[in-house]
Amino acid sequence: MIEKIPPHRRLPLAAFVIPQVVLLLWWAAFYPGAMSYDSIAYVWHVTSDHWMSNHSVVYDSMVWLSLNTTGDLWALTLLQTIAMSATIAYTCVMLRDFGVRARWSLPAAAAVVLLPSTGSFVVFVWKDVPYTIGALLAFAATGRLVARRLRGRSQARDRAFYREMGLLFLGCLAMGVFRTNGLLVMIFAVPVLLFTLPKVRRWILAATIVPVVISALLQTVVYPAVGIQTPTKDQVYAMQYADIAVAYGKAPQTFSRHDLAIMKKVAPLSHWGGAAATCYAAxxxxxxxxxxxxxxxxNSQLLDIWAEVAKRTPNILISTRLCRSHIAWAIWPGPASQDGYTLISDPVTPKNLFGWADWNQDIKHSKYLPVLKMRPVSAKLHTAALLAFKASKVSQLDWLFYRGAVWCYASYAIVLLMVRKRRQRGLWAMAAFTVGLQLCVLAANPAPLFRYMVAPMFIGFFFLPLLTVRTRLTMGPDTTRPRPVPAPQPAPELPGQDNKPLASSTA
Incomplete structure (x- = not known):
């Protein structure tokens, strides 16, 4: 059976089937899908005519489509497993371009979905899942462009080139439309790509900046025009309010009576300088x-106070932002007493739907209430999957399984080794989206949630097989396709000889 599959198709097929089988087990264990507070919010948005752009409208549309075609959420989560498996298969093909053998890429493909933190994540009803798929796709497409450059084919405009650029565009677009701040990833990644891939700069700009423009237009023009509610001011500027709280907790003497009078109208000063003053979460x-x-x-008066805080105590403001974004750069979690621990959503749906059924009448009496609960295909499989998930949450392994920073640093170290070994600056492009993902969270982050840095974890898994590449990729012809063998030429005719064959040669 395997002999009937063309050799160049065997790796992508195996790299798709292996993760898909594992992801189907997670899907069956947490059928119709693991949920969180945000998952119920999506359902509320699309079933009670409360469409809002504080979450991804595109993902809300996918939730709506799943509910209105199947009456359930299983189709959405199943589609997520297929999309992730296909992206993993494409990433393994990218590794093959660098000379990584299947014996190393396939274990990486299996490990990333076997690990409870990343495997179960794919079956959550979360906009972060397609966002992560987009990030992995953009990384893989970039890797294939780098491999082309190392083979001296940057200027070739063949079908493969247009395919890689199209997939790079698709990955960037997914990051832009599935997270409201996803466009920051491209803004941070573009300088790295332009510096390291000079011969395709115009194409890189088109594949990365156009998705940024599309995402911005959707948020600012299209969604409001069709009646989708924009986020309220207290949602948009929550981090600024949290900055004020931390500054007041650390330096209350710097606040004027006017500042305090405004703050008292919003919350007691005991709240501003007490529970609200933690720098780890907003x-x-x-x-x-x-x-x-x-x-x-x-809001405008609170922002004026925030501007004064930035002028009076910039050190506190910068320290606060670094503290709140520590999930992006810190290997170890912060103190639990200050909400600095890694926030991880368990694949368990409580009866009150994370509190939604206690206060929201639309959810409490929704006709979709019966489907908003876990109905595993197998009770034993569910028990085993949940046990594995809980076992992975031991505090000693939090830095490895649930914090993406260590995977960012591992990725950078591997790229550095590759650059030093092959002396090709184009290899730095491999780290562009890891840099973008890390800086995006570093720039603006409300809390130390695991899901905000899960994309660098997926990418990091596929950096590891690159350590096995021993051959030097040099500038030269493309070796991914067999070169045609030239037809034999007749021997030159010698002077004084005719071209007639010898009699003995025809006997």
Missing amino acids: DPTMAKPMNRPEAARL
């Missing part, structure tokens, strides 16, 4: 007794 600031509607009404 959520405690926005929790009760914070009057969020009043904060939205007084």
